Amino acid sequence: MLSPDPVDLRPFNTLALPARAARYLKITTPEQLTAAALRDEPRFILGGGSNLVLTGDVERLVLHMAIPGKRLLREDAEAYYVEAGGGENWHDFVQWTLAQGWPGLENLSLIPGTVGAAPVQNIGAYGLEVGERLHSLSAWDFEKQAFFTVDRESCRFSYRDSLFKQEGWHRDGRVAITSVIFRLAKAWQPNQGYADIAQELAARAIATPNAQDIAVAVCAVRQRKLPDPAQTPNAGSFFHNPLIAAAQAAQLKADYPGLPTYPQADGRVKLAAGWLIEQAGWKGKALGPVGMYEKQALVLVNHGGATGADVQRTMNAVQAAVRTKFAVDLTPEPIFI
Ligand code: EPU
Numbered sequence: 551m552l553s554p555d556p557v558d559l560r561p562f563n564t565l566a567l568p569a570r571a572a573r574y575l576k577i578t579t580p581e582q583l584t585a586a587a588l589r590d591e592p593r594f595i596l597g598g599g600s601n602l603v604l605t606g607d608v609e610r611l612v613l614h615m616a617i618p619g620k621r622l623l624r625e626d627a628e629a630y631y632v633e634a635g636g637g638e639n640w641h642d643f644v645q646w647t648l649a650q651g652w653p654g655l656e657n658l659s660l661i662p663g664t665v666g667a668a669p670v671q672n673i674g675a676y677g678l679e680v681g682e683r684l685h686s687l688s689a690w691d692f693e694k695q696a697f698f699t700v701d702r703e704s705c706r707f708s709y710r711d712s713l714f715k716q717e718g719w720h721r722d723g724r725v726a727i728t729s730v731i732f733r734l735a736k737a738w739q740p741n742q743g744y745a746d747i748a749q750e751l752a753a754r755a756i757a758t759p760n761a762q763d764i765a766v767a768v769c770a771v772r773q774r775k776l777p778d779p780a781q782t783p784n785a786g787s788f789f790h791n792p793l794i795a796a797a798q799a800a801q802l803k804a805d806y807p808g809l810p811t812y813p814q815a816d817g818r819v820k821l822a823a824g825w826l827i828e829q830a831g832w833k834g835k836a837l838g839p840v841g842m843y844e845k846q847a848l849v850l851v852n853h854g855g856a857t858g859a860d861v862q863r864t865m866n867a868v869q870a871a872v873r874t875k876f877a878v879d880l881t882p883e884p885i886f887i
Pocket residue numbers: 674675676677746775785786787788789790791810822823824825826828833845846847848883
């Protein structure tokens with residue numbers, strides 16, 4: 551049922567920005583999405599609100615995805631196939647899989663948001679992206695008025711990107727992801743190469759970690775470096791790590807020998823946006839109520855009472871500072887609405 555009164559969206563976005571939705575519907579079953587009345591209305595699909603900048607009241611119909619459920623779908627000699635509803639909390643789901651003895655998602659512990667949102671921007675951390683573990687997903691297409699299933703290949707995953715962003719389906723509220731199936735291989739290998747994780751395990755004197763050990767290490771690193779949205783509202787990394795041409799990266803490296811560079815398979819080079827922002831003087835700096843976090847310059851934080859306009863002002867200033875110093879453009883990770 552549509553909410554009769556406007557709904558305050560502040561509790562539903564991790565930057566805690568003020569905004570109201572005149573039309574708001576909580577979705578707890580896939581069947582609700584098939585109602586003919588939803589078809590022609592401009593829509594916004596809201597998950598955990600952890601990758602979102604609300605720039606003002608939302609005129610579109612807000613569909614708040616809360617479809618629950620998690621289960622072992624099947625198992626073969628090689629893998630467990632685990633299904634979760636799009637509205638499940640991502641971190642709780644990851645911890646549940648580990649408790650069941652199905653490793654594979656541990657590096658993605660403590661990422662805010664929902665299961666259904668995870669594939670949209672192909673969430674990733676500490677050497678793993680969700681696309682590497684995804685088997686397939688189901689979604690409702692409002693335009694075709696049909697459910698459909700896509701396999702991993704068809705999701706066109708790349709760094710913080712997928713079919714759902716490339717086709718603009720997410721931006722336009724065309725498609726709502728209802729459930730996701732993960733393939734968790736029984737031949738598990740620890741993914742502990744990321745420097746922060748390797749150091750954390752070494753500090754704990756764990757030489758041969760199991761999946762739980764890695765989850766604990768990931769949580770410890772995240773808690774040390776990243777602000778808890780419940781205390782300091784934020785949306786995780788605010789910008790993508792930029793991908794630039796090898797020649798430009800070589801030039802920058804000559805000018806700034808400390809520049810971290812990560813060569814990619816396609817010949818481009820990924821830079822650390824946090825490093826660029828710090829060098830541009832923005833680590834721990836604020837403009838009004840919005841600043842860049844003092845322990846991780848890539849995280850934009852709301853120090854209290856910020857609006858979407860305040861976020862945009864700080865974002866513009868940080869982008870300008872990095873462009874002036876390094877001639878590199880930073881692209882925001884969150885969706886603006
Ligand atoms: N760095 C600085 N100063 C800073 C922050 C970072 O010099 O203030 C340097 C670090 O010293 C390091 C490099 O930048 O050399 C990379 O930093 P870090 O390992 O903290 O990772 P990141 O590139 O800033 C990315 C993801 C995170 C993910 C971590 C770990 C993006 C946009 N962000 O951050 O994802 O948790 O790697 O894998 O790719 C998110 O997307 O919301 C997110 C938190």
